[in-house]
Amino acid sequence: DTGVSQDPRHKITKRGQNVTFRCDPISEHNRLYWYRQTLGQGPEFLTYFQNEAQLEKSRLLSDRFSAERPKGSFSTLEIQRTEQGDSAMYLCASSWRTSSAYEQYFGPGTRLTVT
Amino acid sequence: DQQVKQNSPSLSVQEGRISILNCDYTNSMFDYFLWYKKYPAEGPTFLISISSIKDKNEDGRFTVFLNKSAKHLSLHIVPSQPGDSAVYFCAASRSNYKLTFGKGTLLTVNP
Numbered sequence: 573d574t575g576v577s578q579d580p581r582h583k584i585t586k587r588g589q590n591v592t593f594r595c596d597p598i599s600e601h602n603r604l605y606w607y608r609q610t611l612g613q614g615p616e617f618l619t620y621f622q623n624e625a626q627l628e629k630s631r632l633l634s635d636r637f638s639a640e641r642p643k644g645s646f647s648t649l650e651i652q653r654t655e656q657g658d659s660a661m662y663l664c665a666s667s668w669r670t671s672s673a674y675e676q677y678f679g680p681g682t683r684l685t686v687t
Numbered sequence: 688d689q690q691v692k693q694n695s696p697s698l699s700v701q702e703g704r705i706s707i708l709n710c711d712y713t714n715s716m717f718d719y720f721l722w723y724k725k726y727p728a729e730g731p732t733f734l735i736s737i738s739s740i741k742d743k744n745e746d747g748r749f750t751v752f753l754n755k756s757a758k759h760l761s762l763h764i765v766p767s768q769p770g771d772s773a774v775y776f777c778a779a780s781r782s783n784y785k786l787t788f789g790k791g792t793l794l795t796v797n798p
Contacts, residue, residue, distance in 0.1 A: 576730070605785065614691075614776050614788030615731065628785070663730055665786075674719040674780045678730035 574598060576679035578664050584685045585654055592650045593682045597666030604647050605676060606639055607663040608632065615663055621647060622669065654686045690714045691779050693789035701797055706764040708792050710777030713758065717779040721786065722751060722762045725774045734775075735762070767796045 577596045585591050597604045603622050607615035618637070619629045623644035633639075636654075641647040651658055661683050665676040692711045700706045708722075718739040723731035737744040737751045737760070744751050750763045764771055774793050778786040 578730075603784075607786075612790065614778070614790050615786070617785040617787070620785060665730075674786075675721060675733050675736055676786060677733060678723075680728075680730045683728075 576664055576666050576677055578662075578679040578682050580682055581680060582683045582685075584687065586687055587656060588653055590650065590652045591654060591684065592648055593662055593664075593684075595647045595649070595664030595679060597646070597664070598677060601666035601668050601677075602644065603667045603669055603676075604641055605665040605667070606647070606649050607665065607678075609661040609663060609681070610659075618649075651684075654684075656686045659684055659686045688713070689789075690717075691777055691787050691789040693777055693792050695792050696790070697793040697795070699795045699797060700767050702769055703766045706762075706767045706771065706794055706796065708762040708764075708775050708777075708794065710760045710762075710789055711758055712760075712779050714779070714781070714787075715758070716781045717787075718782065719780040720751070720753060720760050721778045721780070722749075723776045723778060723788075724771075725776060725791070731776055764794075767794075769796050769798050772796050 579594045605620040606618040609615045619639050621641040636652045639649045661681045663681045665678045667676045721736040722734045725731045735746050735749045753760045774791040776791045777789040
């Protein structure tokens with residue numbers, strides 16, 4: 573399977589704990605995106621990388637959130653001091669930077685529940 | 688502000704008939720539009736896309752129409768099948784980076 577993979581698929585944590593999620597993009601894709609989806613909403617953009625450079629961060633990404641993509645391969649999203657409002661599906665997507673195709677391919681997501 | 692709007696939360700159609708899902712956008716800088724399909728507990732799956740320089744794109748049973756003057760696009764599924772039952776998201780992009788999504792429309796295809 574050469575699709576986008578995410579780990580873990582589900583995470584339950586207590587308020588105040590730190591969590592880290594991992595995303596492995598499609599191997600030939602050089603762009604990687606993180607989105608968050610809450611109930612009844614579409615996915616909302618959080619941040620994106622081109623190779624190892626983080627090029628944009630949404631205002632949704634508070635100081636408690638940090639994302640990395642060392643060596644331009646897999647990426648991690650860390651949430652420190654989790655709050656109940658952080659409960660959501662965290663989606664990773666990847667794409668190839670071309671001028672003609674903007675399609676992004678999504679992983680299965682990590683469902684975070686903060687109790 | 689919601690830049691991409693899907694005003695119908697749900698749609699129910701009979702198997703074999705046409706499904707039409709609608710999407711409106713407000714940002715005239717969007718230059719690429721995509722439709723995704725999502726099953727529960729899975730990530731969105733890319734279906735079909737269209738560049739702003741076109742007004743129609745077809746892929747098998749799926750056709751997307753774009754009306755730039757009205758800032759409106761629609762996804763037609765013909766014929767509809769029970770396996771098409773899912774949430775459909777409209778998304779838009781400007782200059783090939785982040786996607787802005789609508790809230791989705793739940794399509795139910797009845798046998």
